[in-house]
Amino acid sequence: MRPMVAGGRAGEPFAPIADFGFLSDCETTALVAPSGNIEWMCLPKMDSPSVFGSILDRDAGYFRVGPAGVEVPAAQRYIPGTMVMETTWWVHGGWLVVTDALLMGPWHHETERSHTHRRAPTDYDADHVLLRMVRCVNGQVQVRLDCMPVFDYGQTPARWEHTGLGYHEAVARGNGINLRLSTDMNVGFEGPLATSRTLLKQGDARFVALSWSEHEPPATYEEAHDRLVWTVHHWQHWLDRGRFPDHPWRSHLQRSALTLKGLTYAPTGAVAAAATTSLPETPGGVRNWDYRYTWIRDSTMALWAFYTLGYDWEANDFFYFITDVAEAAEGNLQIMYGLDGRAELPESTLEHLSGYDNARPVRIGNEAYIQNQHDVWGAIIGSIYLFVRKRDRLDDRLWKIVVKQVEDALANWKTPDAGMWEVRGEPQHFTSSKVFCWVAAERGARLARIRGDMERASRWQQAADEIHADVLDNALDERGVFTAHYGATALDASSLLIPLLGFLPPEDKRVRDTVLAIADELSEDDLVLRYRAHETDDGFDSEEGTFTICSFWLVSALVMIGELERAKALCEKLLSYASHLQLYAEEIDPHSGRHLGNFPQAFTHLALINAVTQVIRAEEGEPPAPLA
The missing domain is CATH 1.50.10.10 (Glycosyltransferase)
Structure with a gap:
């Protein structure tokens, strides 16, 4: 059955393939469109069925964090030496930065590995958390959060429900996956869509985390920031292990x-x-x-x-x-x-x-x-x-x-x-x-x-x-x-x-x-x-x-x-x-x-x-x- 989407992305043009950003925690991956949409993500691993699949069909699920009504960013980049992305938008009245990462954490000993698999000395494990942090750096910006998972390659729409943490946390279940949405913004539901609208002024910052395992997502902005810094350092430490020539390329x-x-x-x-x-x-x-x-x-x-x-x-x-x-x-x-x-x-x-x-x-x-x-x-x-x-x-x-x-x-x-x-x-x-x-x-x-x-x-x-x-x-x-x-x-x-x-x-x-x-x-x-x-x-x-x-x-x-x-x-x-x-x-x-x-x-x-x-x-x- 095709999901009926309130406020969905149906009819939007497809972004050029080269315009997507690539996120990874070395267990799952995600593609981020210039609009701020997560348009491809499979769980629990890269070759599992998709949860967000709008790169293949506009009704197959997406997850957007960005300024309301503005699709085209002013700039996109990776934080140097990492798999952590920053997207910057200019709107009339303000500048907004969204930082996206699949979090890495300390090695969890219970992680299953093949019998001959060895660990690198600086290896970390996937935290099974997609973190999206949003910050107003100038003026004021109306921020829109829309999360519409559609499980099993766009076949099973999400059914959201609030948990005991009120309007700041929700859960959707489907195809054997439990998705937990945690944020410091108030979240409501429009059918399969979890949504929020928040006005941010200069210096204001918020976070939203999507998790899918027993690993706890961040509970506060401060914790989210600390775990993001941990992830940045993981990638930079990993890159430091390599040998790269001093060359323009x-x-x-x-x-x-x-x-x-x-x-x-x-x-x-x-x-x-x-x-x-x-x-x-x-x-x-x-x-x-x-x-x-x-x-x-x-x-x-x-x-x-x-x-x-x-x-x-x-x-x-x-x-x-x-x-x-x-x-x-x-x-x-x-x-x-x-x-x-x-x-x-x-x-x-x-x-x-x-x-x-x-x-x-x-x-x-x-x-x-x-x-x-x-x-x-x-x-x-x-x-x-x-x-x-x-x-x-x-x-x-x-x-x-x-x-x-x-x-x-x-x-x-x-x-x-x-x-x-x-x-x-x-x-x-x-x-x-x-x-x-x-x-x-x-x-x-x-x-x-x-x-x-x-x-x-x-x-x-x-x-x-x-x-x-x-x-x-x-x-x-x-x-x-x-x-x-x-x-x-x-x-x-x-x-x-x-x-x-x-x-x-x-x-x-x-x-x-x-x-x-x-x-x-x-x-x-x-x-x-x-x-x-x-x-x-x-x-x-x-x-x-x-x-x-x-x-x-x-x-x-x-x-x-x-x-x-x-x-x-x-x-x-x-x-x-x-x-x-x-x-x-x-x-x-x-x-x-x-x-x-x-x-x-x-x-x-x-x-x-x-x-x-x-x-x-x-x-x-x-x-x-x-x-x-």
Whole structure:
């Protein structure tokens, strides 16, 4: 049943994807629109059903704190070094600042974690409280609070009731979630809407907290302020652990690191691909997917990024998650998992939701989890190699996983698959899939040598050489440029990984020609497409935007082939496309600069870290650093 909303937001235009702010407590996330609306929040974790979902349908729930009648802020920013946002409004007669945070608190020992999950020395826990603080800094402003949760992806409207604390606290229950609204403003109800109107004068301040667990929300403004300061210090202390170069692009590296930490589900260490589902890759189109899961493919680049920036604890946590699921599956890895490690992610459509700016269908779950994608073996072996290389030893548990993954790669590399872009057309012999199978065999041979198993080392190296020769025999066109798959003439941006993974040295003519062909022929206004949709059977007829991860891959590849000035120019251009909060969605429309797809996108920020690091290393005269 659709909720009937008194004073609701139905009919409002959708904010551009890049205009949203991103909040996280490393268990749940929220997106804040410029209007002050929380338009996306899932509870109790990132891939749970939404409580506020108006980014996908204007009647699916929202939570606004801001000046009455004013939607457009004067400014938005993160408090430096944090995931705490400030939005400032000017109205006739006054200035208002709203500060938003998902609170962090001391480590709660009862928090469930996977059996191999370790804790960083400065780790805090999620407090399960969304705090919104409002302050009038000049003049006077009429403040409006509207909180309308709609549980289970917009299907079950809230039913509010006051608690024993009078008009300052209320509770709504639905879909197994108890939402507790606590504030120092008087709150009333209009059907499913909890609402308040308060006039603030210069120096006045108020708070509102939404909580959903046994953790107590703040009871006073002073307590709310103290807990906000605690949260600010947590993020700043976390950022201080990292290693960031003294460079003009330093802030982009720091924001990317914070975003990746925010997309990490702390109880297991898994990194979500994005915070959202079904934000369209094509405006009004059908390329709408659920990215609130963790992909094995991301592991190698995630470990590389975390290790490079000095976040060994985070790298190891994700690594332990990957090895946990590999062990639980007895080595039969899927390409993706739930953040809690669950294997089944059935895909369905939510017909009752209109979609972001009418882009349908809205999907939850992701059917790609059952696909055969041959890059998975190379991704996990590359990750294990990065992990072991820092220790120079390989224990029995990891060795068992290595043997299973390498042998699976060798048993299957000659067969077609769905490829790393998860096409829903016919399986093909994708070049990138073969390269990742080579990674599995070649890095596997190195690990076997560390282990002292010379028989396997020899056999796996021989298999790696066979795969390598097969790719060179079948994946090059008449120009000597790598193509999307065997027998094709079309280009694919995944070929940019060939030098990054060390398949061929960057000075090889075939590498240089491929990188330059992609830069010149697979780009729109310098930004890189995954492939041209009319040349690749991906199961859809529509076009899409440029994939920002691929553009950052091109930066890294250009550095590796010695085109440093071109790489720097492209990197500068890509950084200019960041949102006002230095965040990225999955794609960018090369003509308008509009961000497309799910947001914020982990893979894009991972590729940014690699690209910026490669440029800075080259400027300092250091050799490029391969991904695995």
